Amino acid sequence: MRHTSASPDKSRIKSKWSQDNIIELLANLDFVVKNIRQNSGRAGKNEVLQKLQARLRKRRTVRQIDNRLKSLTGSERPKTIEDVYRHGSSRIQNLDFGIKLKVLEELKSIMSKEVCMVVSTPRQLRSGSRHLGVETSRSKRENTVFSERTPTRTMPRRLRGEPEDLASKPSENESLSSKSPLSHDTLIVPRRKFLSRLTTTPPYPSIADTEERIKSSQSPDTCREGNTTEACSLNGTPSLQSAPQSSFYATGLQDTLTIDYDDPDTVQQIPEDAILDCTHETLRDLFNDNLYFRKKWLESEERREKIDRNERLRHSLLAPGSSDVFQTMADTIEIQDEKINTLQRQLSNQKFLQQFLTLGRGKEVPLNQAQIQINHKKMTREFRSLSIMNCFQHPGETSACLESQDLNELKSKISTDLHCYPIGLVIQSLTGAAVCEWVFNGKIQCTAMMSSPLLEGYRRHLGTVCGELALRNVDLAAHQWVIDEDKHFQEQFLPRTATKLSGRLLDALGPFIKHKGKAEAKLQRRLESIFCAALNIKTFAMIGKNVFEYIWPVHNSIFERNLMAEESSEGTKCNQTLSDQGTKTVMLALVPGLRVYSYDRKLVDYCGFTKGDEGLEQPSLVAQALVVAQ
Structure with missing residues (x-):
């Protein structure tokens, strides 16, 4: 990246921009976005240039900085000035990790949460930043191949002008996506005339308007730097050295998103990182x-x-004045099909409700018990597959990995000395403890199951008119329909929850993982499968009038053959001699078991499992727990 010097007698001398200068320039693009917004052009240009000139470590002339900004703005003909900043943020994503941290430190003064979301936007949403080729030879400096996801348009150098010239042209007000439709042909453009273009940009609110709204609620009048208090920077924005380093993440990324749901393009462009950062x-x-x-x-x-x-x-193919006979027949058939579908839907609903309408106060077999047993067998298979993975090791005493709070809590649920057991059994036991604590002891409730005043009104009046028993049966049927028929629950909610839980457990198991990369990704897929099966067990268990309980034997408890199945303890270093009475004790629990109690639950309980205070007796076994006994 070379630019002409500002000195008249040195107009041919090239000035190299250092890496630190580029960092400073990218970090200060927020000033450009804030000050260059009007159609009149680069309003406040001198003020922006002076601000940038004061911040560059190696002093640059106003002309050099002006040329640099024009190379980032003018050559791309941005429809809105937000495109300028998105280009700068895409450049940040291509930097090395250490340099990116420096840029983020410089960006901590930005108060607009929309800007924060743009910085955190995933690379797949910025197609222009994904295919910036690296120049490795003289031939590659002239031509660079870009994929179909980044349609571009070149422009002669003589046609390039400042933003005010570009904004005055009516053709520039058109949508970028309408000018550059996606095609399957590979585009080859000159390297020097190309800067990555964002094909579509989410219509976020203006940064200037957002800053005014934030200043009205926060009113940051002064900024503290060291032991002195100074006035804030330009237009109320704190200087790059002010405020703690974490303020960039604490104030920007955790704010509520402002989304225009009436625009269909907005939903496609909402950054996932901004959603995940919500607390x-x-x-x-x-x-x-x-x-x-x-x-x-x-x-x-x-x-x-x-x-x-x-x-x-x-209709355009029909003769003028002629009637469409086929359309008349199609309308008649459509009416008949609608009647048939309505009758079939009524029969299907009656068949579905039959099992709930006949649900009384007796000791019937729990609903969904067969599905619970199937998911438990699947979960047990996935548990056993963890023992054959060779990516685990016992952490040494001098291990640099710090144990998290989750790992310490999981260890407290199993044996105290884990070094006596093979690492595969230890991982199974920790995973089983996570399933018990995070799934079976937790509360599972999707947004479709949330309470609302209208829903509470239905429940109250239905219980008054039909009785509590009918209300309970209808409530169970409604939840069963959401679980079985609603694709959103099975395709979105359960996989998303399983991914979140598997990531949490993967972080907790960090000290035990010796191979990162592919092995870690494979482990996460297996953990997701385990948690998916456990979540299915949880959802099926809460649909019914009975109460379930998981079986998780503690260390040194008595081995009960009717409730537990013994896993091979090959490789353990503990003393495996039997006691005088010949009974065995549980050394390590691997997979939780399940049993069910007869109970008359009034409504669906989103916890689903017993809390120990219901006074339940005579449970029935659903699935045995898998343990290591001696």
Whole structure:
């Protein structure tokens, strides 16, 4: 990256921009975004240039900085000035990890959460930043191949101008996506005339408006630096040296997103990192569910538009004044099909409700017991597959990995001395403890099961008119329908929850993992399968009037053959001699078991498992626990 010096007698001398200068320039692009917004052009240019000139470590002239900014803005013809900043943030993503940290330190003064979301946007949402080739030879300096995901348009150097010239042209007000439709042909463009273009950009609110809204609520009048208090930087934005380093993440990324749900393009562009950084669990689920349903809506809209186009094409082929006989027949058939579908739907609903309407107060077999046993067998198979993975090791006494709070809590649920057992059994036991504590002892409730005033009104009046027993049966049937028929629950909620739990357990097992990369990815897939099966057990267990209980024997408890199955203890270093009475004791629990109690639950309990205070007696075994005994 070379630019012409500002000195008249040295106009031909090239000035190399150092890496630190590029960091400073990228970090200060927020000033450019904030000050260059009007259609009149680069308003406040001199103020911006002076700000950038003061911040560059190696002093640059105003002309050099001006040329540098024009190379980032003018050559790409951005439709909005947010495109300029998105280009800068995409450049940040391509930097080395250490340099990226320096840039983020410089960016900690940005108060706009929209800017923070842009910085945290995943690379797959910025197609322009994914295919910036690395120049390795003289031939590659002239031509660079870019994939189909980054459509570009070159422009002669003589046509390039400043942003005010570009903004005045009516052709530049068109949408970028309409000018550059995606094609399957590979584009080859000159390297020097190309800067990555974002094909579509989410219509976030303006940064200037957002800063005014944030300043009205926070009012940061002063910034502290060292032991002195100084005035904030330009336009109320704190200087890059002010505020703690964590303020960039604490104030920006954790704020509530401002999303225009009326724009169909917005949902496709919402960054996933911004949703994951939200601290509130329910809010994250709401964002994810909204994305899912909006995508489904967009798909249905595309199908509807396709049908309308075909309908218009068919009508255009008819002779003027003639009637469409085929359309009349199609309408008649459609009416008959609607009647048939309605009757079939009523029969299906009656068959589905039959098992709930006949549910009384007797000791019937628990609902979904067969599905629970199937998922438990699947979970046990996945547990045993963990023991054959060779990516684990016992952490040494001098291990540099720190044990997390989750790992310490899981260790407290199993044996005290884990070094006596093979590492595969230890991983199984820790995973089993995580399933018991995070799934069976936890609360599972998707957004579709949330309470609302209208739902509470239905429950109250239904219980008054039909009685508590009918209310309980209808409540169970409604939840069963959500679990079985709602694709969102099986395709989105359960996999998303399993991924979250597997990532949490993977972080806790960090000291035991010796091979990263592919082995860690394979381990996470198996953990996701285990948690998916456990979540299915949890959901099926809470649909019914009975109460379930998981079996997780503690260390040195008596081995009960009717409740537990013994796993081979080959490789253990503990003393395996039997006691005088010949009884065995549990040394390590691997897979939790299940049993069920007869009970008359009033409504669905999202915890689903017994809390120990119901006074239950005479349980029935559903699945045995897998343990190591001696």
